[in-house]
Amino acid sequence: MAEHYSSFEHKGWRWFVQRITAVFLVGVLAFHFITLHFVNHAAEISFAGTEARMGQIGYFSLMVTFLITGAFHGVNGVYNGLVNMGLKGTQKKIVAAILTIATLLLIAQGLRVAVAMSGMF
Structure with missing residues (x-):
């Protein structure tokens, strides 16, 4: 049988997170699909409706948490995939820095849009 290899330190903090x-993400994605694809059909989704939903602090908080969690989960998965493929040393540090910067820029832009759509600030 092939040996199992993972760059995740089994039971380490990145593995756990x-x-x-x-x-x-599975729970919030289910909420998203139910709310925006079954309760409200795609043809009924409007800019004004999005602003109204984002104006509710609970929905706004959930979407911001969804953004941050999704960004971390995706980038952490990509990083660990690259490490599993043999990324080491200086290249590993450079890729980690680039992915960290890209994640922070993605989150900053997402927050900018969320705040603009909320009308709260």
Whole structure:
């Protein structure tokens, strides 16, 4: 049988957070699909409706948490995939820095849009 290899330190913090974020993302994605694809059909979604939803602090907080969690989960998965493929040394540090910067820029832009859509600030 082939030996199992993972760049995740089994039971380490990144391993644990990857699993917690996955569970959270599945739940929020289900909420998203039910709310925006079954309760309200795609043809009924409007800019004004989005502004109204984002104006509610609970919905706004959930979407911001969804953004941050999704960004972390995705980038952490990509990083660990690259490490599993043999990324080491200086290249590993450079890729980690680039992915960290890209994640922060993604989150900053997402927050900018969320705040603009909320009309709260």
